[in-house]
Amino acid sequence: MGNILILYDSATGNTRQMAEFVASGAKSQNHNIRLKSIQQANKDDIIWCNGVAVGSPTNMGIVSWKMKKFWDKLGDELWGKIDGKIGCAFSSSGGWGGGAEITCQSILTILINFGFLVFGVTDYVDKNLTLHYGSVVAGEPRSESEKESCRRLGEKLSLWVSNIITDSKDENM
Amino acid sequence: MGNILILYDSATGNTRQMAEFVASGAKSQNHNIRLKSIQQANKDDIIWCNGVAVGSPTNMGIVSWKMKKFWDKLGDELWGKIDGKIGCAFSSSGGWGGGAEITCQSILTILINFGFLVFGVTDYVDKNLTLHYGSVVAGEPRSESEKESCRRLGEKLSLWVSNIITDSKDENM
Amino acid sequence: MGNILILYDSATGNTRQMAEFVASGAKSQNHNIRLKSIQQANKDDIIWCNGVAVGSPTNMGIVSWKMKKFWDKLGDELWGKIDGKIGCAFSSSGGWGGGAEITCQSILTILINFGFLVFGVTDYVDKNLTLHYGSVVAGEPRSESEKESCRRLGEKLSLWVSNIITDSKDENM
Amino acid sequence: MGNILILYDSATGNTRQMAEFVASGAKSQNHNIRLKSIQQANKDDIIWCNGVAVGSPTNMGIVSWKMKKFWDKLGDELWGKIDGKIGCAFSSSGGWGGGAEITCQSILTILINFGFLVFGVTDYVDKNLTLHYGSVVAGEPRSESEKESCRRLGEKLSLWVSNIITDSKDENM
Numbered sequence: 001m002g003n004i005l006i007l008y009d010s011a012t013g014n015t016r017q018m019a020e021f022v023a024s025g026a027k028s029q030n031h032n033i034r035l036k037s038i039q040q041a042n043k044d045d046i047i048w049c050n051g052v053a054v055g056s057p058t059n060m061g062i063v064s065w066k067m068k069k070f071w072d073k074l075g076d077e078l079w080g081k082i083d084g085k086i087g088c089a090f091s092s093s094g095g096w097g098g099g100a101e102i103t104c105q106s107i108l109t110i111l112i113n114f115g116f117l118v119f120g121v122t123d124y125v126d127k128n129l130t131l132h133y134g135s136v137v138a139g140e141p142r143s144e145s146e147k148e149s150c151r152r153l154g155e156k157l158s159l160w161v162s163n164i165i166t167d168s169k170d171e172n173m
Numbered sequence: 174m175g176n177i178l179i180l181y182d183s184a185t186g187n188t189r190q191m192a193e194f195v196a197s198g199a200k201s202q203n204h205n206i207r208l209k210s211i212q213q214a215n216k217d218d219i220i221w222c223n224g225v226a227v228g229s230p231t232n233m234g235i236v237s238w239k240m241k242k243f244w245d246k247l248g249d250e251l252w253g254k255i256d257g258k259i260g261c262a263f264s265s266s267g268g269w270g271g272g273a274e275i276t277c278q279s280i281l282t283i284l285i286n287f288g289f290l291v292f293g294v295t296d297y298v299d300k301n302l303t304l305h306y307g308s309v310v311a312g313e314p315r316s317e318s319e320k321e322s323c324r325r326l327g328e329k330l331s332l333w334v335s336n337i338i339t340d341s342k343d344e345n346m
Numbered sequence: 347m348g349n350i351l352i353l354y355d356s357a358t359g360n361t362r363q364m365a366e367f368v369a370s371g372a373k374s375q376n377h378n379i380r381l382k383s384i385q386q387a388n389k390d391d392i393i394w395c396n397g398v399a400v401g402s403p404t405n406m407g408i409v410s411w412k413m414k415k416f417w418d419k420l421g422d423e424l425w426g427k428i429d430g431k432i433g434c435a436f437s438s439s440g441g442w443g444g445g446a447e448i449t450c451q452s453i454l455t456i457l458i459n460f461g462f463l464v465f466g467v468t469d470y471v472d473k474n475l476t477l478h479y480g481s482v483v484a485g486e487p488r489s490e491s492e493k494e495s496c497r498r499l500g501e502k503l504s505l506w507v508s509n510i511i512t513d514s515k516d517e518n519m
Numbered sequence: 520m521g522n523i524l525i526l527y528d529s530a531t532g533n534t535r536q537m538a539e540f541v542a543s544g545a546k547s548q549n550h551n552i553r554l555k556s557i558q559q560a561n562k563d564d565i566i567w568c569n570g571v572a573v574g575s576p577t578n579m580g581i582v583s584w585k586m587k588k589f590w591d592k593l594g595d596e597l598w599g600k601i602d603g604k605i606g607c608a609f610s611s612s613g614g615w616g617g618g619a620e621i622t623c624q625s626i627l628t629i630l631i632n633f634g635f636l637v638f639g640v641t642d643y644v645d646k647n648l649t650l651h652y653g654s655v656v657a658g659e660p661r662s663e664s665e666k667e668s669c670r671r672l673g674e675k676l677s678l679w680v681s682n683i684i685t686d687s688k689d690e691n692m
Contacts, residue, residue: 060459069411097309101274113406117636136270233632238588286579290463443655447620482616
């Protein structure tokens, strides 16, 4: 049994809604789940988790400054000490083509920098929607397939965490 | 009056359709337009143009190998000699979240490497569709707003080329 | 005669040193130059400039949260109204392979989002050092070639601004 | 005991040298190792491996067209069927700032697209050299720290493969 953190920043509530669906999907395996905004989360949540899904609004194609601040501050104490966790990304943008994929990529870049193993999902949740670099939605997650995209990310995170928790906990903190 | 090249690789015809709409938009200013596939184009087209829109199918989130080959080969002769041209990107993917934005980014990376000035477009062509890093479509461009996204890219390319052709032609080749 | 802004965030002083060399290079053409930290700069500097070089320390492979905050806040008022300016990037990292190039890319992503035309430089300033996606230095700019890399970025920015100022000022604010 | 593939494309021999050091580091755990160029490797090597290190020369800031072709062709048969493997990247460029990090990122993008879990390494192998997004070298790996950077990548890959092989082999092919 492992520990999974869904960590989000949300300005309009759209990314928060995504986070809830991701959390719902993450329950597919028998792990402990924490759903927290960056206002609620702290370094202990990061140390605690074996896997994390990080969500941010799409702001100029890069993770929001508030989410970046969270990880920049965290780095002062934890960087280099928490390698080997699993990570993934999700983002809500103003429209398709607005940078949600690239924002997910910026989140993955941060997580890779921390030594995490990051992933996307090959599944199509609808004939026109997938989540190859993390879940992306234009606006709020309204359609069933958009909600399923978020849940699927959580499910996959949950699955990969099951695969690695045996050993990696021993080596890292 | 400047020269604009619309250069594309297309496997299924979707990216070719996009290219045609981009070319249509590029006609908004009084420039010479060439619409060519990578099979039709050669280094003289690149030397000739002041601005280029490069389109590729979304293949694994990175420009297709055929398009990459075009620029890798071109580099042997022209790299370092064609700085200062204007560039932009477009891509058709299998679905939203499938990597079209990231593919556009890979195209822009190649163009930046050649010393080009690259851009995206801030405009929303519909309440849910924009082209901040280039035009992106899931499948073929079917809706009016998807077609308009391609045309808008061409229009903007045309506009930026108008702004720079006076001087940059003198300095480069 | 155009207006060039060198905008930087610096934690240790390394990025500030880079900024000074970029500013020095930018003087190669007869433009007005402003060298400002994000604490000193405001939206009027952004409106004023025709071209901007943006520098950030490499923090987790993405622009520092302070620099991101600057652009996120700016966007509330100016986004969509300042398209067509010229932009480029520079970054100081802890070591080669530490993410300075990727941090430059994150800066370019932000600038592209604002509708700017962004560029890198093809020139090698030494047999082992170039600035294809912006100037990058490990630590402070110590060697002559590292300093020259920063100056070259400024020179190129200055040159591209000369090429576009005639028209773009009329269309944008 | 798991299976590790070191897969490379090399034009000048520099990336091949890197690949050999990566392979040497990968032997730190008791895994089976295959070191293959893209001319030598085929889809069976990809199916066989639990983890892969992919190396490419830095060509225009994006993986070489030959390496891209390898994965594009592979996708026709294997995409969506080999999720959950571990992946990492390495690249040799013409100079620092020449795009080696961004090339590594393009490799990671491809691997993420295939559903792999990708990583970088937090360790500094020297006070001025690290491999946060994969091993990067300007030219050939000459200094001891550059060689160690490659070996460290292999070691880390070997370690992460040890952590996941128990379960993931059952689920994927």
